[in-house]
Amino acid sequence: MSETSSQQAQIDLMQAALDHISQGFSVFDADLRLVAWNRGLYEMLDLPHALARRGTHLEAFLRVNAERGEYGPGDIEGKIQRRLERAARFEPHYFERVRPNGQVIAVSGTPLPQGGFVTTYTDITAERRRQEKLERTVAERSRALQQSEDWLRLVTDNVPALIAYVGSGPVFRFANRRYADWFGQSVASIVGRSPAEVLGPDLYAELRPYIEWAFEGNAVSYEYSRAKPDGELAYMRSTLIPDMTADGRTLGIFVLSLDASDQKRSEAALVQSQRMDAVGQLTGGLAHDFNNLLAILTGNLLSLKRKGAAVSASDVEAHLAPMLQAAQRGADLTQRLLAFSRGKAQDVIDTSLNKVLDNTATLLAGSLPPTIRLRFEACTDPLTARLDPSQLETALVNLVFNARDALPDGGEISVSLTPATLAAKHAVAAGVTPGTYARIVVRDTGHGMDDDTRMRVFEPFFTTKPFGTGSGLGLSMVYGLAKQVRGSVRIESAPGEGTAVILLLPARLSASGTGSRAADAGGPLPHGAGELVLLVEDDPAVAETVAQQIKDLGYTVLTAEGAADAADLAADVGEIRAMLSDIVMPGQMNGLALARKVRGLRPDIGIALMTGYADLGEGGAGETGACSAGGDTGFPVLAKPFDSRKLAETLKAIVSP
The missing domain is CATH 3.30.565.10 (Histidine kinase-like ATPase, C-terminal domain)
Known part of the structure; x- marks a missing residue:
């Protein structure tokens, strides 16, 4: 076999191999003339077989495509010329062309060292259809998910409860409008923040053990109180439910809180x-x-x-x-x-x-x-x-x-x-x-x-x-x-x-111990040095008894039967150093109101109150019933009946020097 015949046989073998490739294939030289191709090119693009010969100029291929509308409507010659100019630059290129019949062809061109380029043509119609279908499915599911989230948000925002989800970290991943409002946050701002930031240091310190217990996989219920912006105390009843995987890991906790204020009442x-x-x-x-x-x-x-x-x-x-x-x-x-x-x-x-x-x-x-x-x-x-x-x-x-x-x-x-x-x-x-x-x-x-x-x-x-x-x-x-x-x-x-x-x-x-008061119970009673004490008591028998107790402790006593007389005496008698008044008295002014009025008139007068009621008016006595802060009254309060020691210690504490 001659050398020419051998080369032809190799070319035929290579051509046969190229014809079996599923992609289209073409090679154009530096003059933009066809050098090589395969059968897939013509079948994929429906090109006339007359073009399948060496030396065919690229213009002929472009003209066929332009005349049958492959490049869209408009100036055919202009479309051909622009494509020839781009090809003559011999630059790598890739584009996808949608043919009038809907077929999508991916065109990829690579320049050759001596000029010209190799181009492959791939039918990606099925791939693009699958991609479009996937994108439509994703879009549909995204819309459905968004709709589902919108419905979830609508429902949870209108449920009369505080609802949230705390993920690992822990950080908030979700909160309904009521939960966000309760802690002075917005729905958007609360997400991504830690419970310590949202709850505040004091409340978080109280609730932290419950949160940790829930993250350990336990359902937890508890109550807590929190002051509203208007100062009213509200009681909340919360339940934490762990969000757990099949293998026992806790992903987060669901939070449900209900306003229990009415129930507490x-x-x-x-x-x-x-x-x-x-x-x-x-x-x-x-x-x-x-x-x-x-x-x-x-x-x-x-x-x-x-x-x-x-x-x-x-x-x-x-x-x-x-x-x-x-x-x-x-x-x-x-x-x-x-x-x-x-x-x-x-x-x-x-x-x-x-x-x-x-x-x-x-x-x-x-x-x-x-x-x-x-x-x-x-x-x-x-x-x-x-x-x-x-x-x-x-x-x-x-x-x-x-x-x-x-x-x-x-x-x-x-x-x-x-x-x-x-x-x-x-x-x-x-x-x-x-x-x-x-x-x-x-x-x-x-x-x-x-x-x-x-x-x-x-x-x-x-x-x-x-x-x-x-x-x-x-x-x-x-x-x-x-x-x-x-x-x-x-x-x-x-x-x-x-x-x-x-x-x-x-x-x-807890360690057991006795108060200092008990330790001092046997000591001498503190006495006065003749200081004048104003006693206000509407019951004459009680007034006489208490007055005698005060005198026995070394004080001088001035007695008033009503709040109005006591206020006048406090204003007019400068020698008064202390006032002891019953809380519950007839008339429009009780002992507490009297004490506040005298405090305004004579801030130098020491004031204590006494009462026979368990709650001691607005305040309360200490555990011993002796001198105490008086709760909300702002004055020491003695619980009737009291002994001489309790009276002596109270007077000693309030009598001004």
Whole structure:
């Protein structure tokens, strides 16, 4: 075979290979004349086969395309000329051309070193159709998603609840309009911010343990209070639900908060109703105690009267000691009953649970029939919990009365307090978080209850008592107290085996100690040096008694029966150094208003108030009932009746030099 024949065979073989390529292929030389091509070029572009010969100028191909509208309408010659000029520059190029029949051709040209270029033509119609379909699908789904988000936003913004989602970080990923407004944010500004930034340092410090517990995969419920812009205190009840994967990872937490202010007010009314029901049941026992106290007072006074002038100093002392003890006992009972019945709302405070048990024992003394034995077992360790002490006292009183009703033939009731440290396993079983708890158990030896009753006793208004004899609120109030402080309550009972109500309250062991007042109780009384004290008391007998107490302490006393006279005396008598006024007095001006008026007239006069009411007017006495800040009054307040030490210390504190 000749060399020419061999070269031709190789060219034919190469041409056959090119013809089997799915793409179109062409090579033009430096003069823009066709050098090589394949069959796919002509089939893909529907070109006349007459052009399939070497030496065909690029213009011929362009003219065919232009005349059949491949380049769109307009000047054919101008379109051809512009394309020839671009080709003559021999620059790399890529473009996609949509043919009139809808076919999409990708054209890619690469220049050759000696001039000319190689061009490939690819039919990408199917690819573009798939891409367009995908883009339409994405657009449709985006519209649907946006519509879904708009609907979600519309729904959540109109639901009367605060709704949010906190992602890992933690940072807010979503919040509805009410949630954003509650924290002074916009829906857009709250996203991406941390809870510490949104909640503020104080509230975040309070809620942080709940947030961390929820991110550990636990559903959490809690309450908190926050002042509105107008200063009113609002109560929120929140639930955190973890957003967890199948393998147990927590991606974030869903937040749902409801305004519980109205509910808190309703609960307070229900608790007050239950408290007053308990007061009614306490009345009989307290009346018995007061009759005993009156018997002590009357008996000793009659004895002194019979002895007359023959009475000795030792006899007087022997009769006075039990009388003073009886009077103090009566004052304590009165204060406790008034405080219990009023149930003055207060924030949770650090409360000695042993003291709550002592107060409850005092309230219940003599209130049960003689066939029932009541035992209180205080804790040997000083346990402290953050709660409303009056609410816990009410709960314990109602539990004891429930136990009493289960003992128609008599028996025993015990109230015990012990510390308990719960590990994770036992805490989960009790429905609380691990930690230290106070365990209060109210147990009776009564008839017990069956399972159906035991499962329903915490329902509001459910009662097993005859119609009209029970409100059905006692145990539901106990349940509310336990949940409010993140504790729990459960009942152990069976027919014929008695009942035990077990309260678990978060607590801590605190150091026990006595106040400085107790330490100084045996010291000498502080006396005055003749300073003039204005006493304002509308009851002449009380005024005479208190005036004598003040004189015995080394002061001079000026007495006024009403607020108007006292104000005039304070303004006119410059020697007055202090004023002690009752809060509740007849007329348009009470003791507190008088104190404020005198403070304006004579800022140099020391002022203290006294009252026989449990809430002490607008303020409140300290734990001992002696000199205190007086709550909102701004003045020290003495709780009637008071002894000479409390009066002496108060006067010493207010008398100006």
